[in-house]
Amino acid sequence: MKLLHIDSSILGDNSASRQLSRSVVHAWQAAEPGLAVTYRDLASDAISHFSAATLVAAGTSAELRDAAQQHEAQLSASTLAEFLAADAVVIAAPMYNFTIPTQLKAWIDRIAVAGQTFRYTEAGPEGLCGNKKVIVVSTSGGLHVGQATGVGHEDYLKVMLGFMGITDVEFVRAHGLGYGEDVRGKAMGDAQAHIDEQLFAAA
Numbered sequence: 001m002k003l004l005h006i007d008s009s010i011l012g013d014n015s016a017s018r019q020l021s022r023s024v025v026h027a028w029q030a031a032e033p034g035l036a037v038t039y040r041d042l043a044s045d046a047i048s049h050f051s052a053a054t055l056v057a058a059g060t061s062a063e064l065r066d067a068a069q070q071h072e073a074q075l076s077a078s079t080l081a082e083f084l085a086a087d088a089v090v091i092a093a094p095m096y097n098f099t100i101p102t103q104l105k106a107w108i109d110r111i112a113v114a115g116q117t118f119r120y121t122e123a124g125p126e127g128l129c130g131n132k133k134v135i136v137v138s139t140s141g142g143l144h145v146g147q148a149t150g151v152g153h154e155d156y157l158k159v160m161l162g163f164m165g166i167t168d169v170e171f172v173r174a175h176g177l178g179y180g181e182d183v184r185g186k187a188m189g190d191a192q193a194h195i196d197e198q199l200f201a202a203a
Contacts, residue, residue: 003028003035004086008042008104009094016174016188017139021092023195024135024172028090031200038082042103047079048072049102050109079110084117088133091157095140099152108160117164127165134161134169135199137191141178172199 005025009015029035048054057065057072065073083089093100111117118127136157144150154171161169174191176183 001035001087003037004089005039007092008101010043017092017094017137020191021090021137024090027195027200046103047106049106076110083111090135092137095153098149130165132166134166136171138171138173140175143176
C-alpha cells in the first residue's frame with residue numbers, strides 16, 4: 001500500500017498539524033508494516049501557483065517547450081503522478097485566515113485535472129479517485145466546525161475531495177489552539193488519543 005503524506009504548515013517544528021500528521025503516519029505504519037510512504041513538504045518545497053504559464057506549458061508540445069515551460073509541465077506531471085499512485089493520503093491542513101494554506105491550494109490545483117482525477121459527463125461531473133482513503137489533520141486557533149467561518153477550510157476540502165470521487169475521508173482535529181495553554185493541551189491530547197485509540201482500531 002502506498003501512502004502520500006502532505007504537510008503544508010509554515011511553522012516548522014512549532015506546527016501542531018505537522019506533529020499530528022507525523023503521528024497519523026507513524027500509527028498507520030505500525031498498523032500496516034509494509035506501508036510505503038512518500039512525503040511532500042509544501043512549505044519548504046513549495047509548488048508554484050497555477051497560472052497562465054502553467055496553461056501555456058500544458059498546451060505547448062514537449063519538443064517546443066523552453067526551460068521554464070519544461071519545469072512547469074514536469075511539476076504538474078510529477079505532482080499528479082504522485083497523487084494518482086497513492087492508495088491513501090494524509091493531508092495536514094492548518095487554518096490560515098479561515099481557509100487552507102495557499103501552499104495546499106497550489107497542490108490541489110495541480111491534482112484537480114480533468115480526465116485524470118475527475119471528468120465531465122452528460123450526467124454531470126464524475127470523480128475518478130474513489131478508491132483512495134484520505135485522513136485530514138485539521139488544526140485551527142479558533143473553533144470553526146459547523147460555523148460559517150469553517151466553510152473555506154474543512155468544508156472546502158470535503159467538497160474538493162468529493163469532486164474527485166473521494167468519500168472515505170476522516171478528520172483528526174485539534175481546534176481552539178489559540179485559546180490558551182490549557183485548551184491547546186487538551187485539544188492536542190484529544191487528537192493524539194483519537195489517533196492512538198480509534199483511527200486504526202480495526203487494523
